[in-house]
Amino acid sequence: MIDLAALRTQPDAFRAAWSARGAAVDVDGLLALDQQVRALKTRAEGIKAEVNAASKAIGMAAKAGGAAVEEAKAKARALGDQHKAVDTEREALEKELQAALMVVPNPCLPDVPVGKDASENRVAATWGTAPAFAFAPKAHWDLGPALGIMDFERAAKISGSGFASLRGAGARLSRALVSWFLDTHTTRNGYTELAVPYLVTPKTMTGTGQLPKFADQLYRCADDDLLLIPTAEVPVTNLHAGEIIDEAALPVRYTCHTPCFRREAGAAGVGTRGLTRVHQFDKVEVVWLTTPERSRADLDTLRGHAEHLLQELGLHYRVLQLCTGDTGFGSAMTFDLEVWAPGANAWLEVSSCSTFTDFQSRRADLRYRGADSKLRLLHTLNGSALALPRCLIALIETWQQADGSITVPPVLRPYLGGLDRITATA
RNA sequence: GGAGAGGUGGCAGAGCGGUUGAAUGCGUCGGUUUCGAAAACCGAUAUAGGUGAAAGCCUAUCGGGGGUUCGAAUCCCCCCCUCUCCGCCA
Missing domain, CATH: 3.30.930.10 (Bira Bifunctional Protein; Domain 2)
Structure with a gap:
């Protein structure tokens, strides 16, 4: 598998390498998918951080015998559902990206002579x-x-x-x-x-x-x-x-x-x-x-x-x-x-x-x-x-x-x- | 194939459903001490990812995958692997 981070920073080098191989790789498609996955991931993790903080607060409140615990739980549950929805979407796209990456060939070293077959x-x-x-x-x-x-x-x-x-x-x-x-x-x-x-x-x-x-x-x-x-x-x-x-x-x-x-x-x-x-x-x-x-x-x-x-x-x-x-x-x-x-x-x-x-x-x-x-x-x-x-x-x-x-x-x-x-x- | 036990950080080994990424010990690294070393003492010591100029912040990871729950290393289900005994077998 290639280095996705490298593809992100130098897509043209990869394009050239794959073209030399005669391999048809949809670089733009990979990068777009990667972009979506990362955006969803950031969103999902942000929500998850809120969920975690809320849970922690509930724990402390429950210990202290607070009264508003049930209400807090309901709020946390709603946040959790929201996280799950975003994360499910992220997971599906990430699987798609991984599957696409698994069939992408290794670029040849620069000193490999270019030829078609x-x-x-x-x-x-x-x-x-x-x-x-x-x-x-x-x-x-x-x-x-x-x-x-x-x-x-x-x-x-x-x-x-x-x-x-x-x-x-x-x-x-x-x-x-x-x-x-x-x-x-x-x-x-x-x-x-x-x-x-x-x-x-x-x-x-x-x-x-x-x-x-x-x-x-x-x-x-x-x-x-x-x-x-x-x-x-x-x-x-x-x-x-x-x-x-x-x-x-x-x-x-x-x-x-x-x-x-x-x-x-x-x-x-x-x-x-x-x-x-x-x-x-x-x-x-x-x-x-x-x-x-x-x-x-x-x-x-x-x-x-x-x-x-x-x-x-x-x-x-x-x-x-x-x-x-x-x-x-x-x-x-x-x-x-x-x-x-x-x-x-x-x-x-x-x-x-x-x-x-x-x-x-x-x-x-x-x-x-x-x-x-x-x-x-x-x-x-x-x-x-x-x-x-x-x-x-x-x-x-x-x-x-x-x-x-x-x-x-x-x-x-x-x-x-x-x-x-x-x-x-x- | 049958029965049982177990899988936690580099290793060994704790861990009540709640501020646990995880006690403790060993190991490793840095420091103090020493002529030097050992010992002792002090401190540090996972990985991956996201975000950020950086400091940092956040997320995930206790064999793997599902589930219950506001919250799971801890409870439930499935699978995998290891060990012991029995059976079978080259």
Whole structure:
């Protein structure tokens, strides 16, 4: 959520920022509503102050055994009714204002390039080169089933389309990636590992911005009013909701492996072959809670952690700086990491690293007490490091051999009992 | 799932329906004292919002939401959470 007080004082800056995003926000409507709410609030509180004073007087008079108590009560009752009428009106308008604010996107940082959509994202960096093959490289949807490490048909049989299953060395390879990612983050990058619930409340989903705007992308357990997380960002960022963290403890950095559940409504048929886009996938996420002063630099550090993993896996990738028009709802700046999948002949997004500035903190009530003992909103950052199925795709397509076997990247071998090659018989 | 107990400020823990934002203790901060520290003593110590140039004033908040009342931390109803015991279960 944006800072309403800031909108009040600098509406033009917000207008410009939203226009750069291509977001239609009725600034005048918001400001008018805000004005009404505050006017009603002032009125209601003024009447309430009178009611309180009258009640206090009645209390004293009753104690002293005054005679005019009944008359005073009647007067106070009338005032109370008046207050209730005004306050009810205020409440309705305030709800309306809140609802409107909840679907307003975060303005991008000033140095985010302006653009209308994904076609105007900028390639900020490229690492490595596309692997060259002496044969025609195969896509994972051919390689995987041939090796017996992926099974799409049986997954569809038990769960419908958009689900995949791994088997044998494929399942093990996936687990090896998770372990290696987590170990790297905890031992080398200073993250604390978390294990969290995969079902969360609507309030939690609202804290990070999935609700109310993106309800159609979430799986919901209607009988219990719980939702399946679409990313570990949701439970991890909300973990400290409503709390006050001491500045000395910042930045708080967490890494967490969870499955992610996404309905992918409206994405049917778009890049859905094989493991590329599925309703359930595993991901290792990193989340930072940090100060406004540090957050921009911290975003680069976080992104570096994700990039490093791809480098050690020997995977060719590029960094995209998203333009204003392609930046997600709550994000103020996002870098996507796209890995090259030589078989599918495509760049696949395996990480999205973002700073949400204080947008999520305002929703989730995440604050810190500064060295000066003042309370301030935290800045939240997160990024995938990394998303499993697409890493797996790039990995096997990149490391495939002419005979259809897969060479295991050296960093993963300790996690596979020394296995250096996945073959159809493995 | 059944039975019971409980949810009050950073923490612990009081609180008759009436000038209670809330005793007391601890903690924290400032001061006195000290060569310095400890101890002791003195003082301060919530958050959010409205209004105002500011000082300030006002409103709200005792798990959440309703209700009774002129007035609710205190009474009533619903919900949530925690703990204990029983049952069930990976």
